[in-house]
Amino acid sequence: MTTTVSDHLSRTIVGETGRGLVEAGRLASGNMIGIPYMVARGKGSGPCLWINAAVHGDESQSAIVATEFFRAVSSLPLYGNVVVTPVANPLAFDYRRKHSPFDGVDLDQSFPGRADFLGTQRLAHRLFEELAPLADVVVNVHTMGSFLDACNYAVYKLHPRGAQEHDLLSMISLLDPRVACRMDVSGPGELPGHIAGALDYQMLELGKRAFMLEVGAGGRLDRGAVNRAVAGLVRLATAIGTTKGTPFEWPTSICRATRRTHVTTPDGGFFHPLVSPGEVAAAGQPLGEVRNVFGDVVAAISMPSPALLIGIRRDPIVHSGDRVAFVATEWSDVDLASASRRAP
Structure with a gap:
């Protein structure tokens, strides 16, 4: 060795x-x-x-x-x-x-x-x-x-x-x-x-x-x-x-997510993102849409509840079931003020 x-x-x-x-x-x-x-x-x-x-x-x-x-x-x-x-x-x-x-x-x-x-x-x-x-x-x-x-x-x-x-x-x-x-x-x-x-x-x-x-x-x-x-x-x-x-300066808070999920497309074609990483999308707000090879919109991708966008697809070619976004669905700010006063 x-x-x-x-x-x-x-x-x-x-x-x-x-x-x-x-x-x-x-x-x-x-x-x-x-x-x-x-x-x-x-x-x-x-x-x-x-x-x-x-x-x-x-x-x-x-x-x-x-x-x-x-x-x-x-x-x-x-x-x-x-x-x-x-x-x-x-x-x-x-x-x-x-x-x-x-x-x-x-x-x-x-x-x-x-x-x-x-x-x-x-x-x-x-x-x-x-x-x-x-x-x-x-x-x-x-x-x-x-x-x-x-x-x-x-x-x-x-x-x-x-x-x-x-x-x-x-x-x-x-x-x-x-x-x-x-x-x-x-x-x-x-x-x-x-x-x-x-x-x-x-x-x-x-x-x-x-x-x-x-x-x-x-x-x-x-x-x-x-x-x-x-x-x-x-x-x-x-x-x-x-x-x-x-x-x-020690940060006094941090955004913590306790639930995440991948978002997939039900149809194939070309994915067009409508949001950017780091943004929060409202419930029902389109994250992107899928258009088929004829240019028709065949799917509008959204979430039933607010979502914090961690990642969004950049490669436009998608098949049914492909991942188009990665989101947090539960998140909140955590107070770190007490923890930040001491070295980890």
Whole structure:
């Protein structure tokens, strides 16, 4: 096995950075399956902040956020270690697919992984055994699919061994998301899958603080979304004591969503959006319309109750059942004033 992240950190001079690959398997060609990582060694005993990205291979913008954050934070005085894994799923990333082309398994539903089964499970196991002993705070950076336009938002889960909800929301608020979405692990998710196998949830089980940040959508470089995310991650690093950045005011509230859903089209054709990410649509207000190949409007898409638009479809070609929007249907502002007076 190649040199691990912990070994690399122990050999890194205080104030210096390093990079390498975590070996996670081998291809038939003999080439190594390697997870790239970057480390920055702090001079104190502050918490280790680990930023993970591109757990889904089509979420390219997440990797850009991770690398730009590392460049920004490593130029600051560090009192704890920083680790960044910008491409957690290298096989899927190289193919620009959400899942590995070899087994089709969702990496972010596979943690803590298995060392003796499918390739994606082996990858999850290898990454998790690096993360678990080192990381104190983990942010798993995602984007929405490339067929959508989306605002920056966060997703968090609750675990009996994990951080309290207000503490998580307080940290998340530093990233300036449009909304923080609480995901119920016990029930069905927005899409089929094993939600409890998510990296952030498995880190919560170990008593770590962890959540997901969604930065716009994949398949593009949205400079505004990236800059917003990078600045927020630097604030987080400052707040938890990993670095000393520019002083800031703690947010006193955050918009929290407790129910989300995908909106689908009943008919095929070309989707024309009528709202933008971040907006609130009134009950019955059209989110968009579908026109068939003859130009006729065959569907007007709306919700029976108000909806906060997280993502709206940008790829116009749709078939019956395709997703055209992702919305919050229950949300409210949460007072963080008491939580914001103490560091997370």
